[in-house]
Amino acid sequence: MNKKNKLIMFTILWLIVIGILYYTNVLTTDINKISTLIKGNPLKMKVIFVLLSTIRIMFFIPQTIFIIIGSIIFGPWVGFILSLLSLIISQSIIFFIGKNLNSSLLEDNFSLKQKNIINILKHYGYKILALGVICPITPSDLITFSAACIKLNYIKSIIVITIADIPIIFLYNFLLGETKVSYLFKLLTLLTIVFISYYSFLTWDKINKSVEI
Incomplete structure (x- = not known):
């Protein structure tokens, strides 16, 4: 195309x-x-939110944006559940597309452009899949797509992605959602997000450079 x-x-x-x-x-x-x-229309709005946060993959919109929107609109607990549900659905769609896409198309385009990510996934498997989802500089949808391309197991991949994303979704929802918690708790939550993001960035960057070499 x-x-x-x-x-x-x-x-x-x-x-x-x-x-x-x-x-x-x-x-x-x-x-x-x-x-x-x-x-x-609480049910209608929840369905619309899940729909929009699922089809975001067609526009390359990061999941984090909808996690934030969900926490603000629906509150921490409902926002958490809806964001988690849309994550599972969207990542499953991406995985299905990646796994069933024409192999010759992958060889000519995707595999060549994303050679480094694919090599990392082949070498580290599910461990790097979890790291790629958490790391703020890596497009998690691209990581999932790459995992599907090299034929990683769907169930294991979705479980790893979900478990890796749960803490981040939880933290964002309780940082931004309307919940009665102290400012100290919100500050600790923010610092935790920053720490996880920074640590995952350093780890990903180190692995990426080692594979390039």
């Missing part, structure tokens, strides 16, 4: 998403209106 066709496809998909948001009256900056809409 050439760049022009990709641009047309993404434009159409964006218009579909905007249409859904407009139709459901979500496309607004009025916080009171959004709050009223959520309270009036």
Whole structure:
């Protein structure tokens, strides 16, 4: 698919998403209106949120953005569950696409462009899959796709991805969600996120450089 066709496809998909948001009256900056809409149609809003945070993969939107949105809109506990559910669904879709994509297409394009990531996954397996999901500089969707391309086990991969993401989803939800906790707790939560992100970044960078050599 050439760049022009990709641009047309993404434009159409964006218009579909905007249409859904407009139709459901979500496309607004009025916080009171959004709050009223959520309270009036809680189940509908949850379904829409899971849908949008799943199809985000078509627009290369990071999962973290929807984790933050979910925690703010639905609160820490509901936001956590919805974000976790959409994570499992979206990563399963990515894995399915990667595993069933035409192999010749992978050899000509993807495998060559992402050779380093694939080599890392082949060498370290599920351990690096977990690290890739946690690390802030690595696109987790790309890591999942690469794992599928080299035929890692689907069940094991999804379990690893889920377990690796649970702490981050939990921390973001309790940092940003409307919950009665002290500022000290929020500060500790923020520091934990920073520490995990920084440590995972250093580890990934070290492994990446060693594979390049």
